[in-house]
Amino acid sequence: MEYKFSFELRVRFSETDAQQIVHNSKYLTYFEIGRVEYLRHLGVPYQQFRDKGYDFVLVVSHVEYKSPAVFDQLLRLQVRVEWLKRSSFQFNYTLADATKDFIVAEGYTIHATVDRTTLKPCHFPEDLCALVEKFEERPLRINS
Amino acid sequence: MEYKFSFELRVRFSETDAQQIVHNSKYLTYFEIGRVEYLRHLGVPYQQFRDKGYDFVLVVSHVEYKSPAVFDQLLRLQVRVEWLKRSSFQFNYTLADATKDFIVAEGYTIHATVDRTTLKPCHFPEDLCALVEKFEERPLRINS
Amino acid sequence: MEYKFSFELRVRFSETDAQQIVHNSKYLTYFEIGRVEYLRHLGVPYQQFRDKGYDFVLVVSHVEYKSPAVFDQLLRLQVRVEWLKRSSFQFNYTLADATKDFIVAEGYTIHATVDRTTLKPCHFPEDLCALVEKFEERPLRINS
Amino acid sequence: MEYKFSFELRVRFSETDAQQIVHNSKYLTYFEIGRVEYLRHLGVPYQQFRDKGYDFVLVVSHVEYKSPAVFDQLLRLQVRVEWLKRSSFQFNYTLADATKDFIVAEGYTIHATVDRTTLKPCHFPEDLCALVEKFEERPLRINS
Numbered sequence: 001m002e003y004k005f006s007f008e009l010r011v012r013f014s015e016t017d018a019q020q021i022v023h024n025s026k027y028l029t030y031f032e033i034g035r036v037e038y039l040r041h042l043g044v045p046y047q048q049f050r051d052k053g054y055d056f057v058l059v060v061s062h063v064e065y066k067s068p069a070v071f072d073q074l075l076r077l078q079v080r081v082e083w084l085k086r087s088s089f090q091f092n093y094t095l096a097d098a099t100k101d102f103i104v105a106e107g108y109t110i111h112a113t114v115d116r117t118t119l120k121p122c123h124f125p126e127d128l129c130a131l132v133e134k135f136e137e138r139p140l141r142i143n144s
Numbered sequence: 145m146e147y148k149f150s151f152e153l154r155v156r157f158s159e160t161d162a163q164q165i166v167h168n169s170k171y172l173t174y175f176e177i178g179r180v181e182y183l184r185h186l187g188v189p190y191q192q193f194r195d196k197g198y199d200f201v202l203v204v205s206h207v208e209y210k211s212p213a214v215f216d217q218l219l220r221l222q223v224r225v226e227w228l229k230r231s232s233f234q235f236n237y238t239l240a241d242a243t244k245d246f247i248v249a250e251g252y253t254i255h256a257t258v259d260r261t262t263l264k265p266c267h268f269p270e271d272l273c274a275l276v277e278k279f280e281e282r283p284l285r286i287n288s
Numbered sequence: 289m290e291y292k293f294s295f296e297l298r299v300r301f302s303e304t305d306a307q308q309i310v311h312n313s314k315y316l317t318y319f320e321i322g323r324v325e326y327l328r329h330l331g332v333p334y335q336q337f338r339d340k341g342y343d344f345v346l347v348v349s350h351v352e353y354k355s356p357a358v359f360d361q362l363l364r365l366q367v368r369v370e371w372l373k374r375s376s377f378q379f380n381y382t383l384a385d386a387t388k389d390f391i392v393a394e395g396y397t398i399h400a401t402v403d404r405t406t407l408k409p410c411h412f413p414e415d416l417c418a419l420v421e422k423f424e425e426r427p428l429r430i431n432s
Numbered sequence: 433m434e435y436k437f438s439f440e441l442r443v444r445f446s447e448t449d450a451q452q453i454v455h456n457s458k459y460l461t462y463f464e465i466g467r468v469e470y471l472r473h474l475g476v477p478y479q480q481f482r483d484k485g486y487d488f489v490l491v492v493s494h495v496e497y498k499s500p501a502v503f504d505q506l507l508r509l510q511v512r513v514e515w516l517k518r519s520s521f522q523f524n525y526t527l528a529d530a531t532k533d534f535i536v537a538e539g540y541t542i543h544a545t546v547d548r549t550t551l552k553p554c555h556f557p558e559d560l561c562a563l564v565e566k567f568e569e570r571p572l573r574i575n576s
Binding site: 012013014029032033036045046047071072 | 444464465468477478479503
């Protein structure tokens with residue numbers, strides 16, 4: 001399945017470790033930037049989502065490390081919403097070298113939609129569902 | 145399956161994020177500390193392992209977030225080796241509140257054993273296999 | 289001037305960088321742990337301080353790097369309050385190798401005391417002033 | 433004194449802490465990105481500098497926190513070389529809100545030039561000295 005959104009980011013020195021590669025935990029921060037930029041691209045910045053009284057809670061993260069990234073490497077992160085349930089959803093990610101195109105890492109994260117003040121699960125906002133499905137150009141809603 | 149090794153760690157302020165909980169990427173650094181302390185407990189510090197010409201490369205990480213940890217919370221991390229293949233192995237982790245015992249997060253990581261200089265896959269050292277199996281008190285080797 | 293409080297901490301792999309030493313920014317997180325443990329030692333955990341309606345805001349940080357720390361090194365961090373003004377105070381730190389005693393880094397941080405809700409400057413609580421002076425066994429209050 | 437180089441960066445969620453502002457240690461990682469981008473702008477990427485057998489060692493860092501940065505804030509980091517000695521040099525930084533222009537933080541870092549393999553102090557490369565002075569349009573060399 002193809003991705004309709006991607007952006008570039010460059011490895012920072014502070015993200016490397018003594019193996020002289022990007023530390024394994026940093027891929028989760030790259031994925032997080034991916035979610036933020038994906039939502040901004042759709043015209044719904046994450047902060048606006050929070051201002052409406054919603055928040056996301058991370059439920060599962062999964063990373064497969066393919067080829068270690070190194071300092072100053074230019075990367076391309078592809079991001080898509082994989083599915084939407086009543087009160088949860090999944091993002092998929094593919095991180096690749098931006099110039100030579102080989103894959104650095106792949107992964108996914110599953111999130112619950114919660115009421116920002118009570119932190120109780122709540123329905124994923126219907127208008128955002130429609131917006132995401134329109135952008136991804138395929139049905140995303142599955143039963144839950 | 146029970147764990148034979150665990151240790152306590154306390155949430156640092158720098159590990160929290162603006163949701164006022166521990167940032168999702170920090171659990172991978174907790175797991176990493178878990179591997180280091182597990183090996184130290186078995187009498188084979190990670191550095192000694194590297195001095196012998198071996199290194200670990202992370203292949204997969206997986207985290208399930210159950211209950212968010214907060215600043216200054218005392219946590220107990222349980223660590224075990226789940227299986228050993230010819231040149232890869234899996235660690236499992238359960239992170240819990242150290243005083244009230246509820247689960248904060250669970251996860252696993254899969255690693256490849258590589259030659260430290262060539263970074264090519266190599267056999268997991270036999271003496272360490274035996275040491276881990278003895279400590280875990282069960283057979284861990286599976287075909288690969 | 290001597291220190292009356294210190295504690296040990298061990299360098300984590302995630303704190304190293306591609307120069308194979310502890311990343312320069314991590315010393316500030318060590319200093320922060322130092323403040324938290326200092327206050328706990330005095331019987332006034334940072335959280336309790338916040339629960340009383342106060343908070344600290346960092347105003348200045350200064351680090352002098354003497355000898356790079358490396359993965360798994362056991363360090364000893366010495367911490368003291370250097371002075372107290374009406375609504376600000378300074379912590380000093382000396383980080384040393386825990387076994388061989390050579391200095392790794394020195395530094396200080398200056399903090400403002402603020403009302404936790406308004407974030408406006410407020411007087412440093414008098415009872416905590418007295419507690420710190422008693423612990424440090426010297427006058428700390430200077431005009432502001 | 434004015435700055436001749438600046439660039440924009442956006443606050444990542446992983447850089448915030450439970451005070452809901454950017455963690456104090458992250459400014460040092462911003463400054464580090466500043467050094468890397470400054471050198472790239474001058475046509476001497478940091479990696480090329482290392483390939484020539486040189487490396488930088490951080491000696492002092494100093495940050496003055498003026499106004500806390502928050503998640504998703506667009507910042508502008510100004511960077512300049514302040515002076516060059518025989519085997520050390522200083523960078524100055526001003527971090528400001530990119531749209532409203534108020535100052536977020538200021539600081540400086542002092543670095544030693546070392547031979548990459550021996551880590552012994554060595555002379556700052558003369559051709560890079562000249563390049564930096566030409567870019568900054570003022571004499572930078574001071575006695576040491």
